[in-house]
Amino acid sequence: MHISEGVLSGTVLGAGAAVAIGCTALGLKKLDDQKMVHTAILASAFFVASLIHVNIGPVSVHLILNGVVGLLLGLAAFPAILTALALQSVFFQYGGLTALGVNTLIMAVPAVAVHYLCRPLLGRSSQLNFVAGFLAGTLSIMGACLLLGAALWFTDEQFMATSVAIITGHVPVMIIEGLITGFCVSFLMRVYPEILPKKVMLT
Amino acid sequence: MIDRSLEQGDSFIHRIDPRIRIVTALCLSMTAAQCTHPAVAAGFLSISVVLALIAKLKAGQVLIRLKPLLWFLLMMWLFLPLTFTEDIVYRYGWLTVSRAGVQLCTMISLKSIGILIIFTSLLATMPVATLGAGLHRLRVPDKLVFLLLMTYRYIAVIRQEYNRLIRAARFRGFRPGTNLHSYRTYAYLAGMLFVRASHRADRVFQAMRCRGFTGRFRSLDVYTADGIHIGFLVICGAAGISLLIAERLWLN
DSSP states (O other): OOOOTTSSOHHHHHHHHHHHHHHHHHHHHTOOHHHHHHHHHHHHHHHHHTTOEEEETTEEEEOOOHHHHHHHHGGGHHHHHHHHHHHHHHHHOSSOSTTHHHHHHHHHHHHHHHHHHHGGGTTSOHHHHHHHHHHHHHHHHHHHHHHHHHHHHHHOGGGHHHHHHHHHHTHHHHHHHHHHHHHHHHHHHHHOGGGSOSSOOOO | OOOOGGGGOOSHHHHSOHHHHHHHHHHHHHHHHHOOSHHHHHHHHHHHHHHHHHTTOOHHHHHHHHHHHHHHHHHHHHHHHHHOOSSEEEEETTEEEEHHHHHHHHHHHHHHHHHHHHHHHHTTTSOHHHHHHHHHHTTOOHHHHHHHHHHHHHHHHHHHHHHHHHHHHHHTTOOOOSSHHHHHHHHHHHHHHHHHHHHHHHHHHHHHHHTTOOSOOOOOOOOOOOHHHHHHHHHHHHHHHHHHHHIIIIIO
């Protein structure tokens, strides 16, 4: 999910870029050598996972999985998502240079938020793992839609109808992402719980 | 999966110092993003077309890359002119088309296509390794450049891993559909991808540490920006800024 070039006003783009730079710097500060390699290779895994298409009736949507990114990487989700989006724009021209900051925030802020909201629920029981995963998936897409709508609305209030249409149009995606993130998280908790960062780092 | 045909061209733009190309692309896209008048947006689009011509890009290559954007613009043209309420130019029953809406759509279309062609001709024409080295020389933090290059490096590897997993699932008779079983299968597949990526990361880190990795990013590329390259930057930057100033002075 991203906003194309040329839509947003200069103010929104500038503010988005400034906040994204700050958040990325914060995320980078937390990364030591070992985590850097880990973050980079997981970022490639997310890039590949986002090429998976699942069917909803006659149409198919691609996975976003920013909920899983948030759960697995915490604050490092900012630089990881920035990197993935930059590579996407180089290879596929999904979004370009000026909207990169705003697009990073749209995807990464909900991802980091669900890390702090849902990570504490994990590891207690298998049902709770699924619920936490479902919440992480749904909320991260919902948050991304809301931020996208807000960015459009701050550009021009006439975009209100478009924003509402985008948010309602994404309700099926929220449910699918919720289910897939739920299954994915319970799978990870069963086979390889060490992949999650040890504790929630609230600093 | 990844089309790298643009990198291999040979043109004036392909030979320019990557730093100059990054700064020029930034300069032009940032000024283009600020414009609000369709005529000025058309000006930026023409600059972008000139750049694409200098880079000797083929029209087909550029159109393929514009495809996602064109879909988005089509959606916007269906939506936006109808949601404005003032200054109606056409009415059919409850359907109304407003002048302001059409104007906004024209401006956004010209501007976004322009920005993307600028991006394609200046940045997509260099290999990611060169882009990384250029960013590094522009003092982008070591860690971020490292992340960019390392992520790029492992996309193809993880992609193979994914192909192996999906092939195994297909051999067991997996057919994707709209049901919980398909979603669960895809979820486990993605989960397995992360597990393997994480294990691979541990091995890669150990191998890198054995070879003396200290977290510093080093680049062996040497680039020199001569006068012509700097002239290119100055001309492009001046064109962008003067278009913007002209808009602010005469068109508002």
